[in-house]
Amino acid sequence: MDFISGNISVVAIVVAVVIVVALLSFVASRVRRVPPNEALIVVGRGAERSEGGGISSPQKVIIGGRTFVWPIFQEGFKLSLEQYQTPVEVQAIDANYIRTAVKATVNFKVTGTEDGVRRAAQRYLLQQQQLPVIVQQSLEGSIRGLIGGQPVDDLVKNFSRLAADAVNETKGELAELGLQIETMNIREIETPGSTYLADRGRAEAAVAKQNADVAEAEAERIAALARIGNTQQTAERQLQLDVRQAQIKAETDRANAEASAAGELARATQDKLVAEQESIAVAEQAKVNQERLNIDVRQPAEAAAYAAVQNAEAERDAANAAVEAEAFRRTQLADAARAAAENEAAAVEAAGRAEAAAIKAKGLAEAEAVDALAEAQGKFGQAALASQVISRLPEIAREMAAPMGNIDALTVVSTDGANELTKSVANNMTQLQDVVKATTGLDLVSALGGFLGGRAGASDAPSAHVTTPRDSA
Numbered sequence: 046m047d048f049i050s051g052n053i054s055v056v057a058i059v060v061a062v063v064i065v066v067a068l069l070s071f072v073a074s075r076v077r078r079v080p081p082n083e084a085l086i087v088v089g090r091g092a093e094r095s096e097g098g099g100i101s102s103p104q105k106v107i108i109g110g111r112t113f114v115w116p117i118f119q120e121g122f123k124l125s126l127e128q129y130q131t132p133v134e135v136q137a138i139d140a141n142y143i144r145t146a147v148k149a150t151v152n153f154k155v156t157g158t159e160d161g162v163r164r165a166a167q168r169y170l171l172q173q174q175q176l177p178v179i180v181q182q183s184l185e186g187s188i189r190g191l192i193g194g195q196p197v198d199d200l201v202k203n204f205s206r207l208a209a210d211a212v213n214e215t216k217g218e219l220a221e222l223g224l225q226i227e228t229m230n231i232r233e234i235e236t237p238g239s240t241y242l243a244d245r246g247r248a249e250a251a252v253a254k255q256n257a258d259v260a261e262a263e264a265e266r267i268a269a270l271a272r273i274g275n276t277q278q279t280a281e282r283q284l285q286l287d288v289r290q291a292q293i294k295a296e297t298d299r300a301n302a303e304a305s306a307a308g309e310l311a312r313a314t315q316d317k318l319v320a321e322q323e324s325i326a327v328a329e330q331a332k333v334n335q336e337r338l339n340i341d342v343r344q345p346a347e348a349a350a351y352a353a354v355q356n357a358e359a360e361r362d363a364a365n366a367a368v369e370a371e372a373f374r375r376t377q378l379a380d381a382a383r384a385a386a387e388n389e390a391a392a393v394e395a396a397g398r399a400e401a402a403a404i405k406a407k408g409l410a411e412a413e414a415v416d417a418l419a420e421a422q423g424k425f426g427q428a429a430l431a432s433q434v435i436s437r438l439p440e441i442a443r444e445m446a447a448p449m450g451n452i453d454a455l456t457v458v459s460t461d462g463a464n465e466l467t468k469s470v471a472n473n474m475t476q477l478q479d480v481v482k483a484t485t486g487l488d489l490v491s492a493l494g495g496f497l498g499g500r501a502g503a504s505d506a507p508s509a510h511v512t513t514p515r516d517s518a
Contacts, residue, residue, distance in 0.1 A: 075116060081109040082127050084155070084162040086170070089119035104166070106159040124166050124173070128154045128227060131177035135185045136237065137192040145197045146235045147188055149208065152227040153180050156220070165223030180224065187214040197236060198245070204231040367436055370407050377402065 079085040087105040105112070114121045129152070136146045153176075155165045169176055188211050192200065200207055208229045219225060236242050377400075482488055 075114050076111060077107075077114050077121050078111045079107045079109060079123075082125065084108045084124045084126055084157075084166075085112065086122045086124060086162065086166045087112060087114060087119055088122070089115070104163055106162045108157065108159070108162065122166065122170055124155060124162055124170060126155050126157055126162075128152055129177055129180075131181055133181050133184050133188070133229075135188040135192070137189040139192050139197045139200070140194060141196045143197055143236055143241050144238055145192050145200065146233075146237050147192065147200070147207070147231060148233040148235075149184075149188070149211075149229055149231045151180060151184060151229045153219070153224055154227060156223050156225045161220075161223040161225070163223070164221065168222060176224065179222065180219065180226070183215045183218055184211055184229075187211045190214070197234065197241065201234050201242065204234070207231055366409075373402075374407075 077085055085107040087107065108126070112121075131151055131153075133149045133151055134146065135149075136144060139145045155161060155176075169179075188207075191207060191210050191214075208231050212226050212229050215226065234242075
């Protein structure tokens with residue numbers, strides 16, 4: 046039992062769901078949605094609507110909305126609110142009995158109000174395709190009346206007035222039908238079977254052509270006069286331009302000449318300034334060269350001359366000092382020799398003192414000789430040079446004989462025997478004279494002779510004044 050009762054419950058639920066779904070589908074199918082370009086007219090029970098004055102309308106009009114249409118009791122019909130377009134061609138006799146044809150295009154639609162929809166639905170709900178024909182017939186009658194009431198010339202002159210009059214005359218009639226004209230355009234007006242408009246056109250064209258020819262001739266005359274005047278003005282302007290150009294050229298040439306002269310003058314002035322500057326520069330360069338000559342040549346020459354003078358004086362003083370030192374040394378040696386004969390101890394003491402004094406005198410003399418060498422060389426010349434060379438002869442002879450003195454054993458192969466060695470030494474001394482003369486230009490023999498002569502005189506003079514120990518004794 047439980048199983049059966051459970052199955053019954055499930056079946057009941059399924060049936061209920063199916064019923065609900067079917068009901069919803071039915072309700073949805075009866076809801077009518079109306080787009081803006083359509084009107085829905087609902088008729089039947091419950092569709093009545095009260096209007097002003099207590100009048101009840103058996104139709105309900107929905108424009109651009111939605112509504113529920115009860116099945117069985119109500120039914121809905123659609124009416125298009127879109128615009129229609131239709132051509133209108135009318136032929137009629139005008140006021141001058143000329144057949145006239147008018148071709149126009151009309152745009153119209155069902156009036157978008159509830160009253161207009163009801164009026165159109167009452168008449169054309171199931172014959173909406175007949176609406177263009179109805180509008181054509183209404184406009185044809187109106188246009189025929191307008192054509193007959195005025196000449197074709199007036200119709201041709203004002204298309205828009207003809208269209209407006211036709212619309213105004215048919216507006217009330219079409220409003221009763223639930224229709225309204227949006228626009229009406231007159232495309233063409235003709236006179237079929239005659240050349241009236243063409244003739245009028247030719248006449249007007251002839252007048253227009255005549256007027257155009259006259260206007261063209263006048264324009265050409267004016268243009269010719271203008272060209273002549275323009276040519277004259279151009280010639281006058283050209284003349285003025287030529288005169289002005291000549292004046293400008295003359296002024297330009299004068300300015301160029303002045304500028305050229307000024308340029309030449311400026312160049313001459315500049316050249317003068319440049320020459321002056323170059324002269325100053327040359328003078329300054331001469332001064333610089335003079336200073337450079339003084340620095341590079343004259344001052345070194347003066348310095349060299351001064352040095353030569355100082356060297357000559359130094360050599361002279363050195364020679365004098367050497368002579369005096371030598372004389373003093375010899376005097377002391379002589380005194381020592383004489384004293385040695387009387388008393389050896391005294392002689393030795395005297396010789397020691399004399400030697401010390403000689404060494405001291407020689408050192409002082411050499412020091413003074415170094416300082417006075419430059420001055421002595423300048424003053425004594427060859428004599429000082431000879432003195433220096435002669436004073437160095439013992440050293441030179443000693444150096445020349447040194448190689449032979451270092452020989453341990455010497456074998457002389459000569460017919461002269463041992464005398465060959467003496468000749469060799471003498472020969473070296475002879476060659477020494479030639480070497481000195483070749484290198485210094487000094488004749489050693491002549492200088493030595495003069496020096497010995499001078500020494501002899503000098504030794505005689507001081508010897509008279511020297512007092513020896515023996516004489517004092």
